[in-house]
Amino acid sequence: EAEVAQSPRYKITEKSQAVAFWCDPISGHATLYWYRQILGQGPELLVQFQDESVVDDSQLPKDRFSAERLKGVDSTLKIQPAELGDSAMYLCASSSGGERYNEQFFGPGTRLTVL
């Protein structure tokens, strides 16, 4: 069964360092999402891609976060510099996309701890 892959699963870093997370969506899925989930809260959308284009990054802290999906397939989310408040689970999801709802499939997430 096709799955969304994410790496690393766990990342510990010190504040002011740079970190990067990788996501490989299900093959053929046009829409890719990055969410941040703070402990005890629901996922919050950071950025949504349709193919290689960003369609929503309104909640992405652009002074320190960046995301790319250069070939419209896999994607990288970067934080530079990391802050203590960035400690969270970062979830990637993909769907076949379009105007009609298509189910989102989630990866296992990357647990980030900033010391």
Place this chain on the structure above:
Amino acid sequence: AQSVTQLGSHVSVSEGALVLLRCNYSSSVPPYLFWYVQYPNQGLQLLLKYTSAATLVKGINGFEAEFKKSETSFHLTKPSAHMSDAAEYFCAVSERSGGYQKVTFGTGTKLQVIP
């Protein structure tokens, strides 16, 4: 703007008892509604979805939810709780926005099952 409210951040039930997790939504257009389950340190898994067909939706693991437009509710139920149901549950709403689907998650309800 769409939103989701989950009443009760923690719910405890005895094994074999009825599970009821509450979700109310706000949406300016007919929404798509979902329930997801999340086990510790894992991504989200879709339990069930409402996409304007039948108002009573059956999902995996014996869960079901009923869409009630008059009450703007989409409560999740299961007749008999099992120990393996202990997890966190998220309600979500999706609306079409600018040619794509935008999903908003609730803050989650952690379900504890007492033996």
